[in-house]
Amino acid sequence: MRIGLFGYGKMGRMIAEIAQSRGHKIVAKVDVDAADIDYASMDVAIDFSTPDSAFDNITGCFENGVPVICGTTGWLNQYNEAVERCNKNKSAFIYASNFSLGVNIFFELNAHLAKMMSKLEQYKVSMEEIHHTQKLDAPSGTAITLAEGIINNTAYTEWQLEKSGDKIIPITSKREGMVPGTHSICYESNVDSIEIKHTAHNREGFALGAVIAAEWIQGKTGVFSMKDVLNLS
Numbered sequence: 001m002r003i004g005l006f007g008y009g010k011m012g013r014m015i016a017e018i019a020q021s022r023g024h025k026i027v028a029k030v031d032v033d034a035a036d037i038d039y040a041s042m043d044v045a046i047d048f049s050t051p052d053s054a055f056d057n058i059t060g061c062f063e064n065g066v067p068v069i070c071g072t073t074g075w076l077n078q079y080n081e082a083v084e085r086c087n088k089n090k091s092a093f094i095y096a097s098n099f100s101l102g103v104n105i106f107f108e109l110n111a112h113l114a115k116m117m118s119k120l121e122q123y124k125v126s127m128e129e130i131h132h133t134q135k136l137d138a139p140s141g142t143a144i145t146l147a148e149g150i151i152n153n154t155a156y157t158e159w160q161l162e163k164s165g166d167k168i169i170p171i172t173s174k175r176e177g178m179v180p181g182t183h184s185i186c187y188e189s190n191v192d193s194i195e196i197k198h199t200a201h202n203r204e205g206f207a208l209g210a211v212i213a214a215e216w217i218q219g220k221t222g223v224f225s226m227k228d229v230l231n232l233s
């Protein structure tokens, strides 16, 4: 597979390493201020860039017939428009806030736990995410997906950073050192608490998941998710 990387930072470099180890070729590294982009050389684009640049990178690929795997977070106010552009150009697209197998299992666990806890009014939920100090967005994309998993299965209606309320899921975002990504969800009552937690030890799981998604999307048209790729639930 010939891969074009959009964003050649921490994730772009890790993806290049893993893709090459699986026999793929990196044909383009498109980073800030890229000049001519040779879309024709790419079977697929993998975007791990910035919240401000992801949408233009993605839609540029759709317009040039290149399917896209996107892991960039913090641009989702434009997600629906990206989906429209993908469909209009008969292209293919996967966005995931987190490509790791472990977190995708954690998403399922979170939804299942939320369903059970929805019947127990004595428990209040809260969430914490911890990432490295270079991270641009807060809360993390993964925390937002987890909050959506709770909202879809309980009476909670929204999430807020550092703000609680009857129907609000409070999210605390911490930025510390080099932390690759830690997410925990806590249900607290007067007598006990139940906590689930995912800790990434490095970035390999995210990068491998993105490459697997790129392999999976070959020859497909439409908008998919990691649930489709991993055949979960």
Ligand SMILES: NC(=O)C1=CN([C@@H]2O[C@H](COP(=O)(O)OP(=O)(O)OC[C@H]3O[C@@H](n4cnc5c(N)ncnc54)[C@H](O)[C@@H]3O)[C@@H](O)[C@H]2O)C=CC1
Pocket (backbone or CB within 6 Å): 006, 007, 008, 009, 010, 011, 012, 030, 031, 032, 033, 048, 049, 050, 051, 053, 057, 070, 071, 072, 073, 074, 096, 097, 098, 099, 100, 134, 206
């Ligand atoms: N979905 C997932 O599994 C994961 C998502 N992420 C997300 O991926 C994104 C990138 O993360 P990192 O690699 O850690 O960040 P990074 O800051 O190390 O790399 C981002 C790169 O994008 C480049 N860039 C800036 N403008 C650009 C443009 N117009 N076109 C292309 N590239 C441009 C920057 O120069 C930089 O090299 C973030 O949004 C992060 O939240 C990170 C890890 C896992």
Ligand SMILES: O=C(O)C1=N[C@H](C(=O)O)C[C@H](O)C1
Pocket (backbone or CB within 6 Å): 073, 097, 098, 131, 135, 136, 139, 140, 141, 142, 143, 180, 181, 182
């Ligand atoms: O910026 C990061 O590093 C990460 N971003 C993603 C997110 O916002 O959830 C995924 C992972 O947690 C690492």
